[in-house]
Amino acid sequence: MLLFVLNLPVLTAGPSGAHSSDDPTVQVFSAEDLVASGVYHLSDLFWLADDWAVQSVDGYDWSASAGGLAPLQRADWLLVVDGQPVHLQALGRQHIDQLPLRVDDLTAVEVHTGPTWIAGRPALQGALHLKSRALDAGLGVYGQVTPGSEIGDPGPFEFTGEDDTNVDRKGPLLGATGTAAYGPAALRLGIKSDERHADNFIRPRVRTLCRSDCIFRGAPVMRQTSLHAETRLRTASTTHRVRAYDSQMDEQLFFESAGLEVPSTTRFRAVQGMGTVAVADRTSLDYEADLADHRLDRVADLPGFDAHEQAWGGRVALRHAQLGTAGAEVRWRDTAAPTLPNRRHRTSQVHVHTLPRLAAGWQQHLGLTLSETDGAVGFTAFTSARLRLREGHHTSITTSLDYRPPAASADLPGLLRAGLTVTGPTDRFDPGRVVVEASPARATRAVADLHHTVQASPHLRLSGTAGWRLFDGLLLTRTVAEPQPTNPGLRTSLTVTEGRGQVIRGGLRAEGSRVLRLQPRLFARYQHVIAADEAFTEAWEAQPAWQLGAALRVMPVERLTLFARVLYESRHRWPGYAEAATEAPSQFTDTLPPRWRVHLTAQKQFFRDHFRFSVSLRDVADKPIRYHPAGAPIDMGFFVSVQARW
Amino acid sequence: MYRMRQWVRWVAGCGAYRLMYSLMIAGLMALWGLPTATAAPGDTTHTNAPRAYQSVSVQAGVTTNVNRTRLHEDWQPGVGPQMVVAVPFYAGYLETVAAYHIYRPRASADVPAFQALMLQLGWGLERPLTSWLTVGGGVRIGNYGMGFDVNGDLERAEVNESELVTALAGRFTVHVSDRWRVVAASSYQRTFTRIRMDLVYTTVGVQYTFDSPSWLQTFLR
Numbered sequence: 001m002l003l004f005v006l007n008l009p010v011l012t013a014g015p016s017g018a019h020s021s022d023d024p025t026v027q028v029f030s031a032e033d034l035v036a037s038g039v040y041h042l043s044d045l046f047w048l049a050d051d052w053a054v055q056s057v058d059g060y061d062w063s064a065s066a067g068g069l070a071p072l073q074r075a076d077w078l079l080v081v082d083g084q085p086v087h088l089q090a091l092g093r094q095h096i097d098q099l100p101l102r103v104d105d106l107t108a109v110e111v112h113t114g115p116t117w118i119a120g121r122p123a124l125q126g127a128l129h130l131k132s133r134a135l136d137a138g139l140g141v142y143g144q145v146t147p148g149s150e151i152g153d154p155g156p157f158e159f160t161g162e163d164d165t166n167v168d169r170k171g172p173l174l175g176a177t178g179t180a181a182y183g184p185a186a187l188r189l190g191i192k193s194d195e196r197h198a199d200n201f202i203r204p205r206v207r208t209l210c211r212s213d214c215i216f217r218g219a220p221v222m223r224q225t226s227l228h229a230e231t232r233l234r235t236a237s238t239t240h241r242v243r244a245y246d247s248q249m250d251e252q253l254f255f256e257s258a259g260l261e262v263p264s265t266t267r268f269r270a271v272q273g274m275g276t277v278a279v280a281d282r283t284s285l286d287y288e289a290d291l292a293d294h295r296l297d298r299v300a301d302l303p304g305f306d307a308h309e310q311a312w313g314g315r316v317a318l319r320h321a322q323l324g325t326a327g328a329e330v331r332w333r334d335t336a337a338p339t340l341p342n343r344r345h346r347t348s349q350v351h352v353h354t355l356p357r358l359a360a361g362w363q364q365h366l367g368l369t370l371s372e373t374d375g376a377v378g379f380t381a382f383t384s385a386r387l388r389l390r391e392g393h394h395t396s397i398t399t400s401l402d403y404r405p406p407a408a409s410a411d412l413p414g415l416l417r418a419g420l421t422v423t424g425p426t427d428r429f430d431p432g433r434v435v436v437e438a439s440p441a442r443a444t445r446a447v448a449d450l451h452h453t454v455q456a457s458p459h460l461r462l463s464g465t466a467g468w469r470l471f472d473g474l475l476l477t478r479t480v481a482e483p484q485p486t487n488p489g490l491r492t493s494l495t496v497t498e499g500r501g502q503v504i505r506g507g508l509r510a511e512g513s514r515v516l517r518l519q520p521r522l523f524a525r526y527q528h529v530i531a532a533d534e535a536f537t538e539a540w541e542a543q544p545a546w547q548l549g550a551a552l553r554v555m556p557v558e559r560l561t562l563f564a565r566v567l568y569e570s571r572h573r574w575p576g577y578a579e580a581a582t583e584a585p586s587q588f589t590d591t592l593p594p595r596w597r598v599h600l601t602a603q604k605q606f607f608r609d610h611f612r613f614s615v616s617l618r619d620v621a622d623k624p625i626r627y628h629p630a631g632a633p634i635d636m637g638f639f640v641s642v643q644a645r646w
Numbered sequence: 647m648y649r650m651r652q653w654v655r656w657v658a659g660c661g662a663y664r665l666m667y668s669l670m671i672a673g674l675m676a677l678w679g680l681p682t683a684t685a686a687p688g689d690t691t692h693t694n695a696p697r698a699y700q701s702v703s704v705q706a707g708v709t710t711n712v713n714r715t716r717l718h719e720d721w722q723p724g725v726g727p728q729m730v731v732a733v734p735f736y737a738g739y740l741e742t743v744a745a746y747h748i749y750r751p752r753a754s755a756d757v758p759a760f761q762a763l764m765l766q767l768g769w770g771l772e773r774p775l776t777s778w779l780t781v782g783g784g785v786r787i788g789n790y791g792m793g794f795d796v797n798g799d800l801e802r803a804e805v806n807e808s809e810l811v812t813a814l815a816g817r818f819t820v821h822v823s824d825r826w827r828v829v830a831a832s833s834y835q836r837t838f839t840r841i842r843m844d845l846v847y848t849t850v851g852v853q854y855t856f857d858s859p860s861w862l863q864t865f866l867r
Contacts, residue, residue: 147789149808155792155839156749159757160720162841557698557736559867607865615767615787617810 024451025114036561038601038616049111053543066126067113071539076125087292100226102175115400135186140179147172171195186232194224224249240275269293282321289314324354361388376405392455404443443473463509474499479576501532546570559605567597699866705730707851720755724748738771758795783816810838827853
């Protein structure tokens with residue numbers, strides 16, 4: 001409205017995060033979208049995506065689920081960087097901020113909300129594809145300084161005794177990336193330093209547990225330091241890339257999947273290689289290899305609770321420009337922890353994917369994966385038909401079926417194994433009991449989605465979606481929190497059980513193109529659980545049934561960008577915390593009321609785009625009730641970012 | 647009429663600072679209703695041609711807190727310096743504000759002194775009232791960085807804290823010469839600590855305006 005009053009010309013505008021015209025389930029954020037939104041943690045990408053449910057216990061480590069495809073409690077979606085999956089998932093979580101890349105390193109993000117085929121593999125629970133900047137000829141330097149702060153700190157009232165809670169889950173982020181490219185070779189080096197704070201409430205306990213190892217600066221500080229390096233080589237008929245990651249996080253206080261809240265150090269290291277060799281006309285050989293290493297240690301006074309997980313493997317595939325791709329992949333995964341028997345899993349897979357054009361206006365994706373896990377066989381089938389029924393009308397029908405044998409299903413989330421017993425101090429760091437009730441059996445998942453898109457006018461595109469999901473034999477973690485009589489914490493009982501149920505869902509979306517010169521995007525989504533058992537119903541209650549949202553990006557004058565996004569989420573809850581919420585309502589909650597999340601950013605670029613300054617106001621997870629279920633209510637944070645590139 | 651009575655009751659029930667807040671909003675709305683001016687603070691030509699970044703106004707002065715809230719039961723405000731740098735924008739002007747606020751503990755309170763460095767970005771409009779007097783006002787957003795004198799007692803509390811601050815600002819400018827002005831200004835600022843700090847500051851200062859050097863225009867564009 002401001003723009004009309006001022007009667008200023010709108011130089012450019014675009015619906016931030018428009019959906020792909022090729023695939024309506026894929027939402028694409030360009031570098032301009034990312035920059036304009038002012039997000040600076042990779043986990044912030046979850047907030048930009050439509051139809052993803054996100055939740056955090058600590059405001060730091062986020063659980064995400066794409067399009068109602070999985071419960072929030074385990075990360076089954078696939079993380080892909082430049083066409084190669086990154087096996088960031090380990091020890092029961094997938095902490096995307098552990099990836100050393102910065103948002104500023106990205107040139108686009110593709111968000112796959114439904115079942116998809118990506119990087120030569122099926123990703124039936126959705127995917128996030130990060131595309132890094134091209135390595136242009138010459139030298140390049142990118143730098144970023146982003147202090148961030150959540151509102152509601154005590155300020156001077158800390159000294160009057162009226163308010164003593166303080167936490168900033170969004171701390172300062174510093175980072176720099178240098179690139180060099182000359183002829184066929186290119187190199188990229190990047191560093192990221194991130195800092196966030198826990199709250200004072202737990203400081204005395206952390207001190208007791210950490211002793212001299214803890215870092216104190218007022219509130220406990222969580223620090224991440226990470227490095228990444230990449231080199232590329234391109235010849236007339238081949239391309240090769242090697243990338244290395246090293247990321248260390250100190251003082252991470254919550255380990256949700258095991259119900260632990262402990263000071264710790266986690267380290268993620270990975271080396272990845274991939275490339276393409278042309279072997280014939282229109283035919284190439286793709287290869288990938290990677291080694292990922294996760295280590296969780298220095299867990300204070302919880303004896304024996306350090307863990308180590310390694311995953312390594314490789315893939316080769318033949319790709320024909322018209323016929324499709326056929327590939328084979330083998331992966332191994334070792335998990336070791338003193339209180340557990342060491343485990344090694346091997347998974348072998350064969351993937352076949354083709355994309356024939358069956359008729360004018362009809363393109364058909366067909367994908368099949370046969371897998372073998374420790375001797376047991378499973379499969380994944382994926383089909384997607386893209387139809388252009390008449391001019392301006394596009395329909396997409398996607399179906400997928402996934403069968404996992406018992407051996408594969410036995411890969412329980414994180415460290416939840418029969419026999420895991422950890423005894424810690426009797427306070428809120430006590431992890432409690434872990435019980436594995438179910439004997440892992442076969443698991444089956446089926447998905448059917450229908451999308452219809454209408455180009456209603458040159459300026460308006462409308463989309464409708466209807467979907468169905470079936471889960472059988474899904475391993476779910478049921479959490480029951482029990483308040484402790486002697487301290488303000490709780491004891492968490494975790495039970496792994498099987499769930500069965502179905503989800504039906506529908507949505508509408510409108511994306512404007514020069515509508516009122518502002519190009520807005522609106523969406524609404526509803527999902528409902530049917531024919532489900534108790535465990536399944538509880539797991540999906542953590543996802544809001546309703547989501548309504550709108551986004552807008554506009555450039556009112558040269559090099560000034562304004563971004564706005566609002567998202568409504570209906571009430572959702574975590575039934576396992578009902579008892580805790582009843583007994584200590586001021587400290588715990590089992591229900592998050594309906595709420596609006598607001599995200600506003602203004603950004604000015606200077607000196608021919610070499611410098612960028614942005615100010616954001618965003619609803620972020622807040623203190624001090626920061627326990628299950630996503631106990632964090634939302635409050636506003638503000639972020640100032642200064643970025644430079646040359 | 648009913649709405650008018652409601653409004654009068656609301657105003658009567660407010661503190662002086664909130665009344666000032668309301669007057670500032672009304673003033674901004676009034677400025678909004680006037681023909682759009684693209685002049686910079688201190689620009690006497692007031693043409694409608696785009697003049698973004700073509701001049702720079704630097705204002706230096708002193709500022710102090712004048713209202714009383716819960717904060718003032720334990721702390722007593724002092725006088726601190728303030729600097730404002732403004733450039734004309736496509737509509738109105740953009741400004742950056744830096745101010746240093748001083749709070750000393752009252753004798754009866756067992757609390758540490760603290761200082762705050764406020765850094766803000768703002769946008770506003772300005773209109774001439776007479777040939778020698780200009781009125782202006784706008785909105786600001788920024789950071790309120792507080793440092794507490796706790797003598798290194800890390801166990802006791804935070805040493806430093808930053809918090810979001812927003813403000814409505816208004817000012818009268820007296821033209822002394824083509825380039826020099828005297829400014830009397832006031833702002834109502836809200837610092838978003840959990841217990842909100844609503845503070846009214848008054849400022850007096852002098853302002854000097856000069857043409858932007860070409861390198862600065864290039865940078866800002």
